[in-house]
Amino acid sequence: MMPTRQLIAAGFDDLERAKRFLADKELIGLDLGVLVGHLSHAADPDQALLSLLRVIEHAPDALKLVKDPSLAPGFMRLLGASDALAGFLIREPSALQVLAAPAPQVMRGRSAMELRAELLRAVGADPSAGMPPVATARGEDGYRMLRVAYRRAVLSLAHRDLGAADALEAMPAVGRELADLAAAAIDGALAISRAEAAERFDPADIADLRLAVIGMGKCGAQELNYVSDVDVIYVHSSDRLEDELAHTIATELAVGISRAIDSSGIEPGLWEVDANLRPEGKDGALSRTLESHAAYYARWAASWEFQALLKARAIAGDALLGAAYEAMVAPLIWSSSERDGFVDSVQRMRRRVTANIKPSEVAFQLKLGPGGLRDVEFTVQLLQLVHGRVDETLRVRSTTKAIEALSMAGYIGRDDAQKFDSSYRFLRVLEHRIQLVNLRRTHLMPHKEAGQRVLARAVRSSVGGKISTAAGLLQRWSETKRLVRQLHERIFYRPLLSNSANLSADEVRLSPEAAQSRLRALGYADPKAAMRHIEALTGGVRRRAALQRQLLPVLLGWIAEGVNPDAGLLGFRRLSESLGESHWYLGMLRDSNAAAERLCRILSNSRFITDLLEVSPESTAWLGDNKQLIPLSYEALWAEISAKLKRNPAAEQAMRLIRLVRRREILRIALADGAEAIDQDTVGRALAENDRAAVRGALEVAQRTEFAKTPQLGEFLVVAMGRQGGKEIGYCSDADVMFVQRPFKDSSPEDAQAQALRIATAVGSLLGKAMVPAIAAEPRLEIDAALRPEGKSGPLVRSIESYEEYYRRWSQIWEQQALLRAAPMAGSETLAEDFMAMVQPLRYEQVMGEEQVREIRRIKARVEAERLPRGAEPERHLKLGRGSLSDVEWLVQLIQLQHAKEHPDLRTTSTRPALKAIGAAGIIPEADLETLDTAWSLATRIRSAGLICTGRVSDVLPTSWPDMEAVARWCGYAPGEASVMEDDYLKATRRARNVFERYFYGFED
Template structure:
């Protein structure tokens, strides 16, 4: 192989520079062929060669190391992985002795006691000194001795880490030794600090102060990074000193520790000692007594502080005092999940961490971003805190150990635990390799491909040689992030909650009290009742019970995310009892997380849907497919109804069938709405089509019944009015209609009128009367004909000629306004065509005059004064309140009456398309139109959500917190944002009212 090919094969990036270095005088006595072969072991051969050439003049012993086939790979691996450690060896050539020992393929950790002894001896302290070793060295000499000894130990660890056969297996050992090394450094720094404190205070007073250093975060958990702030808390005690003096000495000792470790000097500082996790943070005393710590945590601490205490461990100083601190903190940690809003606060903290990432760094974050280390850590810590109160097996600090404990106890499935553990190790190893380069605190994936390629080569021991490329590394990282995020979202609030919900009967069983504690922590108000439901679902040995035991850990968490988890769990139990033996149901729960999550959230947020599902449980199958959730078109619905009516079922069975189909389709629409498969406009159109098909089918049944005894004398037409005509109705809306008839040629007009009246009366009765047997949970459809000419004083049905004559001679402006929403709904197509042609002449004919404008304004004022329920708050009424549906619709309709004659785009029965046409025509400013549209859409959404969530028809913005919260979530707001929705609605309608008043009352021709 020629030299260039050999360099390429070894992984060199800059071939010309590599050739120059290989020809350098420093390598004159080195076998270059073997050197290049050994450089292939380095993550960055270019860096390794450069560092070697720099190192040899300062440390000639390096030549012997690279000539020795046993020691060369280890030295070159370190030189190619860390420019910072190469610099240290240049400053301290004696550190090369580390490489004389060839590490085992399976990494062996150094004992914490040995590290402590090494660093204490380095600063001249006696490791055997009782509780407070004192250093012989202090000041810059002591600092340098400490830092050199630390970096020598760090070099040894990096040598063993980089030489490990499997980096994933080595990661916990590396993190543990890094934490122990940091603890040893703090112990040595404390010894130095005591010498320095004795220069300010009496030596016997300094000796009387016992100081314990509590490691927090990754140091406390013994899973530290190569470079990280070391979070600490100081606790002190003293014998015979007043508290002010003792506190002052303890503060000086703490400050001295930081100075010894991180102040500037010939040998650079190691890392920052961060005491900001102490009570009151930067504003609090640097050190407190044990009693002061206890008082703070019991009275003032926030939830996040208990999450931080989960990792607390005495790492240096007075061991007995440190043990007392741990004993004080433990009961506070494991009872913290009982605090009000604890789970929500942990979830909110995770969201804030993600939200605070710089946008330009989000895609490169190994630690804080979605699918990063924090997702694993927050998930594991929450499960530990929620369940560790009653399950002592979870009371461990290290993340990988905690994952194993959670899996062993059944809170995480074995496959999920294995994936979580592997992903966490992978991300931590990437973090370690990135930090090793310059020994700087960073958690960002390199931006340049060359840096990514070096990182990929540095983790070959876990990726495999075939994956050691930038593209393969990024692919693996992307897969890991997606897997971590998926597991995080699935597990974060979803622990196994009771004995009956264990994955198997053979696994560890917890007491009912423990299970109830978990349920309570998740938000169940009545854990005892929840336990009864769980026991009913999971009891027995049948396949259904076994599957429920596996699925409930996830399902209970999803149900708990709703507004009423207790009602959701009851609904789930009833549904499962109806469908538990159905193969598709079990398969959906097992195989479709999306369907199961949709079901759980709907059950705990919507009484309306829960009631409908209870009587139509088979409809649950739609949740597994967006296609199945798509509402059926009017044509498809009518095809189904008409085909079944051809079977001559009889009147009652036919009506029952039509109403069952309508209920079924309303349920489909509601489920699609909850799953966000359709938007609010789609909901209105789908509900209108559903009602239209039901009315058409019922009309056909009524006509067939009439024609059994009397020959057909007339054609009948049902005309949709109001929101029904605009195809923008909500759940359980009435159907505003008018009835039209036209005698068949040769029929007696009076007899035709009487027959039409019988038919439309039957239609209304069929849709409204109770069925025998009853159709449970049926949303009734009431037909309302009050918008007909002369209102309730006029005949229920008129002939086509009578309508034509009335509108020509007698119609009031409000009746012309009502016709703006008129649309054929059911009946004769020919009659519909003729009637709508006549209606168009009325509603879109001559623009209304000023007198008619004043009449519309007068009527609107009367509606506001008389129709708003007594005592109702106009600011909260969704239909008739200020800036709500009525204001927007009246303004739109006034504009249509004035301009539709000349602007065809305004000839629509729907509000939002009409608003769009108003903006396009420039009749009112676009920003005003946007204000009106937003208020109308929000009021419509809230109105429909009120029915869905509470099961009651109401036109008022809810007052009760639970109802408001449920409506807010249905409207797309995040949990806890009921007040935000309320404020949004009040703002939107207030602005819409201003627009309404500006244009409705000031509008001129």
């Protein structure tokens, strides 16, 4: 009796049945321990043992294979993998000879010529005959001979496939041999069909009729499954027959092929010969002449038909006619992507395939479902069709070779290609193993755990033996589906495909004549200079140049959509040269749905960002990942700066690193702004928090330097004022601040004041002076303390007691107004708490008298009269002009001074939240507040856009068209709408000025 433990170790499920079968009389004399060891090689030992007994019963010679230790494992693998092939051995015991040699561990395929000759001889046809081969066998006998020969060949292939050490490596060779075997079967069936047709037609007419069979789909691509419909198209020709007779005979031969392959009989049919991909499908003629095919494809064919023709290959029948067909369709295939809406139509077709899956099958689909074989095939085919019109290296049929070609040429990244290839091979191996069981066409994962467990054992060699359980198989399949779907969605729907398809072949090739003509049409002012940039980017044979040749035809169009295409292309060249051979850069532009278009728009619209990118080119990576564009929080920034300070005690190096962090974050914010990943309020907050972290870092450096010379004599605080305190600054805004100090109890007040003054001066110097060596394209941060008591005439630093006394005794109303935006920025937290507690009553709890209101109005009028630059138009000044930033902010601050005591929601340092609080309190109607908010927001946006686009700080609405157009684009206006933006701004500020005058100068308590 065989030990149960040994049977379990061998993988048996039904132990009692296994013991009973092992005691069968057919196995008497065998070493059962050795036999069970051989059976352990089978994916399904239970099925292998049952099939073994059945085969031995009909073919006793099978025992020779069992007794040979070199042959038995391969025999058991076959019996445990395919019940259908075991049944074939029962029907054809002589086929056991196929298994009389060990299966090599490395898959060795048989040639197409060898297979064709073997199947033709099986039906009594001469494969070497000059005339079309004609079978001597016909009818049921002929069909049986052909099918038996075919299945013997499949038996041989399955034996070698199952014995291969690496099933993934063997998969392409298996698919190729299956396709060649199918082609040989069709040639054999055609030989039978010719013999049968001779009974109805003149043999001379049949000999004159040339028929070519064109393989489509997986057969044409030489990547056929074990069981699959073989898609074909028939082409016929005749030198002397009338068209009608030629068509009749061709149709008869085509019908005869299907009958020989798949009609019912003693030996079951092989597979369906499917001619539905022919012109007009089921409604079209079964066979056409070459000229008829050409006329149809030229006038009537749909886009999907050209995608199908990508796999077209002459597989049987007249070789010369088949070659002529291939030559006829090739130009049509490789120009098909130029058809209107081609890419969209392919993408829609893929979605339809997914949508039409039966709901009950979605979770089990290997082929059609999300992350299945079709996702790989559609992606690869679309890339081939779009880029293959100019790149002949892509004109291959099989999916694995196409993936390799796409990777070599740079259309898919190397890593993505490897993942696509290995995933595709794994899915195909699963499909092969599932189909081998019953030799039936199926693409569904087994529903039951037992079937999944058998499949897991069947594919162990394809994944290095890592899968042995149903759970392990399902996990690997799930991971594969997820990976394939991610790659499919990222590559299949990449915008470059649609844009590339819309270009002519000359435009894609970037030939000098076509390129210069296109550059002029696109709006490049200096096409010759642009061509020099293009030649510098695309010259050579390196992978980078190849990728640039793919990208530039589309990128040139996107760059030209900006205001300054010439500057944009120059910026792109400099950026590309800075990044050199960086593996991610061009791959990101090729693969990302957003990065390429964002970068082109930014380079041709923003000199400021282009300059920053040139010195920080690695930051371009953020454009491909919205998460990377999210501005860092103050806490994250300070953690980074604090770590750098600890590692770099030298003041100059520490300060250099702080300023590098600040520059990097300004670039991140600007890129996010240009990519519309953040809104205007977020821009202001992020810039303010970035400056706050830099000021705190500078304060740490200044104090560390000072305290190394003199012991610390007191606490120090930097208070943010103005728009900095309100966290609504723009790019390169000054930092409005006040400096506060408080001596320690045992320190001299005079010495503490002197130390605090040195620290305050050092902070401004560290942030404002040029670094050595210089930091390229650095946006400087100027410290402005003009809002302190007494303005520039007052001390730069005061003690908290001095502030308190000054505000109590001498402060003017404008100084209380300035405190409305005060907020701690850096320094002592306890001093910050005490200072804010001290100023709180001054800004929010005072009772405004009429005299104070008149003083605020007087000061505002004086600011308008004196601070507006000479010659500036009040209607166009963004900061001090009529209805602009100053008007809105002064009105808000006046209302805060008057009403914040009874309305706590007004106690905010930011303008827009204050406007909302004013509306909630019912102080000003919502319509008027909306007018103020619109004007303030548009002025803020235009002011920042001016610096972003031109690289110059300006507080005036641009007057030159290029600057106005660039600013308008940045602000979200469509191309050519600079005047619309100008009208919007003038209208918004005019209305805001009316609201301002009504409430600021006419307000009554």
